Amino acid sequence: MFKLAHLSDPHLGPLPDPKLLQLFSKRILGYLNWQRHRSRIMGGNTLDLLIEDLKSQAPDHIAVTGDLVNIALPLEISGARTWLEEIGQPENVSVVPGNHDAYVPGAVRKARAAWWPYMCGDGASVAPSEKTRSEATFPYVRKRDGVALVGVTTGRASGPWFATGRVGSKQSRRLRQLLEELGREGLFRVVMLHHPPFKQATHWHKRLSDASRVRAVVKRAGAELVLHGHTHIDSFETIEGPNGPVPVVGVPSATSAPGGKKPAARYNLFRIEKAEGGWTCAMEEHGFDKQGEPVRLLVEREVAIPGRG
Numbered sequence: 001m002f003k004l005a006h007l008s009d010p011h012l013g014p015l016p017d018p019k020l021l022q023l024f025s026k027r028i029l030g031y032l033n034w035q036r037h038r039s040r041i042m043g044g045n046t047l048d049l050l051i052e053d054l055k056s057q058a059p060d061h062i063a064v065t066g067d068l069v070n071i072a073l074p075l076e077i078s079g080a081r082t083w084l085e086e087i088g089q090p091e092n093v094s095v096v097p098g099n100h101d102a103y104v105p106g107a108v109r110k111a112r113a114a115w116w117p118y119m120c121g122d123g124a125s126v127a128p129s130e131k132t133r134s135e136a137t138f139p140y141v142r143k144r145d146g147v148a149l150v151g152v153t154t155g156r157a158s159g160p161w162f163a164t165g166r167v168g169s170k171q172s173r174r175l176r177q178l179l180e181e182l183g184r185e186g187l188f189r190v191v192m193l194h195h196p197p198f199k200q201a202t203h204w205h206k207r208l209s210d211a212s213r214v215r216a217v218v219k220r221a222g223a224e225l226v227l228h229g230h231t232h233i234d235s236f237e238t239i240e241g242p243n244g245p246v247p248v249v250g251v252p253s254a255t256s257a258p259g260g261k262k263p264a265a266r267y268n269l270f271r272i273e274k275a276e277g278g279w280t281c282a283m284e285e286h287g288f289d290k291q292g293e294p295v296r297l298l299v300e301r302e303v304a305i306p307g308r309g
Contacts, residue, residue, distance in 0.1 A: 002145045005059035007267040008229025009067040009253040016075040025104050026160050030071035042255040050265045053295035065229040066098025066194030072107035081114045090117035097155035098194035105157045139175050148187040154195040163206040165195035172213045179221035188279050189223045196228045198237045215239050224305050232262045244306035264288035279305045
């Protein structure tokens with residue numbers, strides 16, 4: 001059995017004091033939003049308690065689906081690297097970037113360089129420089145005990161008041177090729193991305209602009225599970241696959257305190273096992289229910305995995 005933990009959108013704080021020049025961009029909006037709203041919702045020790053409970057489950061691997069930072073300041077990006085080192089070794093933690101990690105032009109390249117050991121495929125050795133186009137190394141693949149973790153980037157810099165993402169045609173073609181190859185190997189394929197790919201997943205200005213392209217890839221090549229963040233809610237949807245519906249699972253922000261408008265912090269734990277003729281997958285949702293109470297098991301469910309025909 002392979003135990004895969006999934007968390008997302010930690011939006012690590014507190015926000016470091018930015019230089020005035022750094023705010024002459026979209027960052028000024030994010031900075032004000034943090035000061036007025038997010039610092040209250042995402043402060044305290046919520047994330048620390050969630051990670052402590054996650055580690056007690058002894059997962060074999062941890063998937064982090066983006067938005068590690070808030071406005072992508074250099075100190076945020078380096079601080080996120082330190083946080084990643086605290087939750088696990090690079091070979092046991094896989095990360096994909098979100099829209100906040102790509103908050104302004106050039107930010108996602110800096111994040112890619114800083115978080116490289118957590119965002120590269122098996123066998124990668126040379127980290128890209130900040131000048132290297134970040135999408136050139138996506139999607140990446142990591143194979144662990146019959147499970148293939150496929151990291152896709154949707155993080156792109158967008159204009160003020162927008163939080164859209166995009167996969168792009170080149171990455172989509174490569175994703176299809178990889179999923180087909182991994183399918184022929186008989187692996188359990190987990191696609192990790194930040195923005196959800198199903199229809200009407202979020203508001204227009206926060207959408208994955210080419211979600212139909214991702215759905216077309218999965219419909220043709222197949223996958224066993226898709227994990228995402230971005231919406232800050234717990235969600236369970238499906239998209240069409242060649243052998244049946246493919247589950248698409250989202251998780252609330254890992255720092256969302258109980259009592260807010262969005263669900264409180266949570267992580268999901270998947271127990272994946274090879275079975276006769278296919279795979280089984282049991283899912284547990286662990287998180288906060290009420291203020292002042294510890295992390296607990298909230299929901300258990302069996303995940304229907306599409307057959308290979």
